[in-house]
Amino acid sequence: MNNWKFWTCLILAMVPFGTFAQDTLWLARGEWTQIPDSVQALRFNANDEWSGVNATLTRPVDAASSLVVVNLDSIAHTWKLEAEGELDWDLAALDTIVLEMPELQAGAYRFGLTDEIGRVMGASGQLQIGLEADYAHFHWNLGDWSVARMVAADLGLPIAWNEPYVPEQFTINERTYPAVADDPEALVAVSLGDTCLISIANHGFMDHVFHFHGFHVTMISSSHHPERVGWSKDTVPIRMGEVLTVQLVANQVGMYPVHNHNLIAVTNAGFYPGGMITQIHVAP
Amino acid sequence: MSQFRTFALVCALLSAAISHAQMQPPQLFSGMEGYTFLPDGTAIPIWGYGWVADGYITLPGPLLEYTEGESVQLNFTNPSPESHTIHLHGLDVDQANDGVPTTSFFVVTGGEATYEFEANHPGTFLYHCHVTTTLHLTMGMYGMILVNRPDMTLFEGGPGYSENAPLLFSDLAMETNLSAVQSFPFHDIRPDVFMVNGVSGDQLEQAEHIIDFEPGEPIALRLGSMAYSLLHLNFPEELNAICYMSDGRPVPEPFAVTDLEIFPGERFTVMIEPEAGWDGHIGCEFWNIPDQQLEEEQFVHVRDASLSVPDWGVTAAPVGFPNPTNSEIRWLGPASLSVFDAAGNSVFCGPLNEGRLEVSDWANGFYTAVFPDGTHTRFAVIH
Numbered sequence: 001m002n003n004w005k006f007w008t009c010l011i012l013a014m015v016p017f018g019t020f021a022q023d024t025l026w027l028a029r030g031e032w033t034q035i036p037d038s039v040q041a042l043r044f045n046a047n048d049e050w051s052g053v054n055a056t057l058t059r060p061v062d063a064a065s066s067l068v069v070v071n072l073d074s075i076a077h078t079w080k081l082e083a084e085g086e087l088d089w090d091l092a093a094l095d096t097i098v099l100e101m102p103e104l105q106a107g108a109y110r111f112g113l114t115d116e117i118g119r120v121m122g123a124s125g126q127l128q129i130g131l132e133a134d135y136a137h138f139h140w141n142l143g144d145w146s147v148a149r150m151v152a153a154d155l156g157l158p159i160a161w162n163e164p165y166v167p168e169q170f171t172i173n174e175r176t177y178p179a180v181a182d183d184p185e186a187l188v189a190v191s192l193g194d195t196c197l198i199s200i201a202n203h204g205f206m207d208h209v210f211h212f213h214g215f216h217v218t219m220i221s222s223s224h225h226p227e228r229v230g231w232s233k234d235t236v237p238i239r240m241g242e243v244l245t246v247q248l249v250a251n252q253v254g255m256y257p258v259h260n261h262n263l264i265a266v267t268n269a270g271f272y273p274g275g276m277i278t279q280i281h282v283a284p
Numbered sequence: 285m286s287q288f289r290t291f292a293l294v295c296a297l298l299s300a301a302i303s304h305a306q307m308q309p310p311q312l313f314s315g316m317e318g319y320t321f322l323p324d325g326t327a328i329p330i331w332g333y334g335w336v337a338d339g340y341i342t343l344p345g346p347l348l349e350y351t352e353g354e355s356v357q358l359n360f361t362n363p364s365p366e367s368h369t370i371h372l373h374g375l376d377v378d379q380a381n382d383g384v385p386t387t388s389f390f391v392v393t394g395g396e397a398t399y400e401f402e403a404n405h406p407g408t409f410l411y412h413c414h415v416t417t418t419l420h421l422t423m424g425m426y427g428m429i430l431v432n433r434p435d436m437t438l439f440e441g442g443p444g445y446s447e448n449a450p451l452l453f454s455d456l457a458m459e460t461n462l463s464a465v466q467s468f469p470f471h472d473i474r475p476d477v478f479m480v481n482g483v484s485g486d487q488l489e490q491a492e493h494i495i496d497f498e499p500g501e502p503i504a505l506r507l508g509s510m511a512y513s514l515l516h517l518n519f520p521e522e523l524n525a526i527c528y529m530s531d532g533r534p535v536p537e538p539f540a541v542t543d544l545e546i547f548p549g550e551r552f553t554v555m556i557e558p559e560a561g562w563d564g565h566i567g568c569e570f571w572n573i574p575d576q577q578l579e580e581e582q583f584v585h586v587r588d589a590s591l592s593v594p595d596w597g598v599t600a601a602p603v604g605f606p607n608p609t610n611s612e613i614r615w616l617g618p619a620s621l622s623v624f625d626a627a628g629n630s631v632f633c634g635p636l637n638e639g640r641l642e643v644s645d646w647a648n649g650f651y652t653a654v655f656p657d658g659t660h661t662r663f664a665v666i667h
Contacts, residue, residue, distance in 0.1 A: 227537075
C-alpha cells in the first residue's frame with residue numbers, strides 16, 4: 001500500500017461515520033477529454049477514480065462536520081471554502097487532511113483551490129446546505145477555459161495574466177453543449193406545477209449572465225448581491241466568484257433553453273451553438 | 285443586381301402594404317441588405333427588422349409597443365436569403381412562440397409566421413433573431429418591446445410617468461459586419477462600435493436622440509442591452525433617478541440609483557425627474573467582459589424642454605424607394621421636399637423631377653427628407 005492510501009485509510013478509520021453522502025474529496029490531476037484539446041486538469045473527485053467533473057458536497061443546515069481532502073497531486077495547493085470567515089487550508093503535496101466544516105445556514109457555497117495553478121486547472125465545486133429538503137435541486141458550476149493558460153499551469157510555466165483573456169471553452173458542470181444535456185444536474189427536468197431550485201456558481205475568470213427562456217426565476221440567495229433576494233428575473237448575472245440560488249416554478253410545459261447571453265460563451269472554440277447552454281424540460 | 289433586388293423587394297412590400305393596409309395589423313419583415321452609418325460616415329452593413337409598410341430595416345429594429353392584457357399577434361415575413369425567427373426575450377411565451385428554431389420553428393426564405401402571446405406583464409422586453417444567434421445579433425437583428433399600462437403607471441400600484449424613453453444598448457465588430465460570411469470563430473469577437481439606439485458619438489446629439497423633459501413630469505427610461513459588453517451607466521444626482529423594475533417585473537424595494545450595471549439581455553426601468561433647467565448627460569460605459577477593460581463611453585443628452593429647439597413632426601411620411609439607393613430615390617405623392625444630412629445641414633430644397641431625386645453624387649450617409657406637410661422620413665445613400 002503506498003503512502004497516501006495508508007494515511008487515507010487511517011484517517012478515514014478515525015473519522016466517525018457520518019450521515020453525509022460525500023465525506024471525502026480526492027484532488028487529482030488527469031486528462032479532461034470534454035474539449036478537443038484534451039488538456040490536463042485538476043478536479044475534486046468523489047473517489048480515487050479520475051473524473052473530469054468536480055464533485056458536489058451536501059450537508060444539512062447548522063450541522064458541523066468533517067471533510068477529508070486527499071491531495072493526489074504532486075504539488076501543494078490551498079483550499080478555500082467561501083463562507084463567513086473565508087476558511088482556508090493548506091494541502092501539502094500527496095498529503096491528506098481533515099477539515100472541520102463549520103455550521104452553515106441553508107444555501108450554496110463555493111469551494112475550490114485558490115492557488116494560481118489550482119484555479120486555472122479548475123478544481124472547484126459547490127457545498128450545498130439544506131437545499132434538497134422541499135424541492136428538486138439542480139446545480140450549474142460555470143467555467144471559462146483558456147487552453148494556453150491550462151497548459152502553462154500544468155507544465156509549471158508562467159501564466160500570461162497580462163495578455164487579453166480569450167477563453168475558448170465555456171462549461172456547465174465541466175461539460176460543453178450539447179454534452180451538457182446528458183448531465184441530470186444541469187438539465188432541469190421537472191413536471192408541470194413543480195417548483196425547483198437551481199444553484200449557480202461562477203468558478204471562472206469573467207462574469208457570466210444566464211437568460212431563461214419561458215420563465216422568470218426568483219432570487220433566493222446571492223453571495224455578491226444579497227440585496228437582490230426576492231427579485232424576479234429572466235436574465236441573471238453571475239459575477240466572477242459569485243454563487244446564487246434561484247427558484248423556478250414550472251408553470252408551462254415544453255422545452256426551453258437557458259443560456260449565457262454573452263454570446264461568446266455559447267460557442268465551442270468559437271462555433272455556435274455550444275458552451276454554456278442547457279435546457280428546461282417541463283413534462284405535462 | 286443588388287439595387288434591382290432591393291427595388292423589387294421594396295415594390296413587393298409596398299404593394300402588399302397598400303393592398304392590405306386597411307385589414308392587416310403592422311407586419312415586421314427581416315432584411316439582410318441594410319446599412320448603418322458611423323459618425324464619420326463609414327457605411328456598415330447590417331441585417332435587421334423593419335415594418336413592411338416602411339420597406340426598410342433599421343438598427344435597432346422598430347420599437348414594438350403593446351398594452352397590458354393585450355392578446356398580441358405579431359406578424360412576420362422573411363423575404364431575405366436566410367432563415368430567421370423572432371425570440372420574444374423575457375415575455376415567457378410558450379415553446380411554440382419562443383423563436384428558437386430547434387424547439388419552435390424557422391421562418392425560411394419567403395415564409396411568414398405569426399407569433400402569439402399574452403402581454404400579461406407591463407415592462408421592458410427585447411426581441412431578436414435566434415438563428416445562429418452569435419452572428420445574427422451582431423449583424424443587428426434585435427429591438428425593444430414595451431408593454432404599457434393605459435393609465436401610464438409602471439405597474440399596478442406603481443408610479444406614474446409622462447413618457448417612455450427607450451435606450452437600447454448594443455455593439456458590433458466592424459470586421460464581422462463587413463465580412464459576415466467569414467466571421468467565425470466567435471469566442472474572440474471584440475466589438476469596436478458601441479451604440480445607444482443604434483447610433484454613437486455626435487449622432488447622439490441629434491434632436492431625435494435627445495431626451496427633453498418637462499419639469500415635474502417623470503420620464504421612464506426603458507433600458508435594455510443587446511451588447512456583448514457590460515454596460516455601466518452613470519446617472520447624475522440632478523436626475524433623481526430611481527430604479528423600479530428589472531426584466532419586466534417590479535423590484536421589491538425601489539432604490540435610488542447613481543450607477544447601474546446592465547448585462548447582455550438584462551433590462552431595467554429607471555424613472556428620472558430632473559431638476560428644472562437641467563442640461564446634462566447620462567454616461568454609458570461599455571466594458572469588455574472577459575478583460576474587464578473600459579472600451580468606450582457614450583453620452584445620452586437629457587435637457588429641460590425649454591432649452592430645446594422645435595422638432596419636426598412625426599406623422600406618417602411618404603415612402604421613397606429604393607432605400608438605400610446609389611443613384612436616385614423616387615417618392616410617390618409629394619411634389620417637392622427638403623433634405624438634410626445627418627449633421628442637420630441642408631443638402632436639397634426644391635421641386636422633384638417627376639417624383640425623382642438624383643443622389644448619385646451625394647456622400648454615403650443617412651438623410652432626412654422633410655415634406656411640405658411637415659412630415660419627414662429617413663433614407664440612406666450608399667455607393
